[in-house]
Amino acid sequence: VVSSTTIVALYAASGQLEAAKLVFDTMAQRNIVSCNTMVAAYAAGGHVSDAERIFHTVMPLHDSVSWTAMLTAHTEAGQLEEAKNLFDAMPAPRCVQAWNAMITAFVDNMELSSCQFLFDAMPARDLVSWNAMLAGYARSGRLGSAKRVFARMLERDTVSWNTVIAAFADSGHGQDAMLMFLRMLVDGLVPNQITYTSVLAACCSWDESRSHFSSMVGDHGVGAVRAHYSCVIGVLASTGELGKAWELIEFMPFVPD
């Protein structure tokens, strides 16, 4: 059961929902973990009714992972009301992950006041709760509130930093994004592919882009993806260096998008 479940999870993680389903359907036995894995797989693919079928008719018992996975299925499908109902129907005590999933459901629907209410009401908050709240304010463009949340965080990880850096970069505050990036490095956090998507977009010259690009690959071992090239091309376009931009498009090891 364990090895089959692992295979289901691996297929799901690589987006091969059909293969995951095939393995799950042909398993000799299933337990709560394998069912949870399949519910999560359907959730990620936006297949709510299939997730519900497993949740309601295949599984005899539910644990907190089952409930949280099902809640996420509704969120992914844009069903906020159903997500709320499921959250209310969950047996207490609800795990922190369920609270976090519910906060995310409100974030996806831009209901920031409900997010804040849940965040304040939950019995205990972890780093993910803080990051979810931060992402809510960042995504809705409420930079002031985002900064306030960030400042109040006692612990920050790469996700937290990525969220604020992206918030600044996306709102045209490139300088602030770069400053936050430097603070991130000073704090000893490890930048990843997502960090650099914002950092490269926040650059304002070819020299700056080039220096961050080589530091990305050389110092931090982050592989360049097409999005990184797109950011640099965007910088070149914004500075009017169209010749260089075209040259980079031809030079980059990706099909242009």
Add this chain to the structure above:
RNA sequence: AUUUUCGGA
């Protein structure tokens, strides 16, 4: 072995 937070799809 499974669920919650950041970019992209």
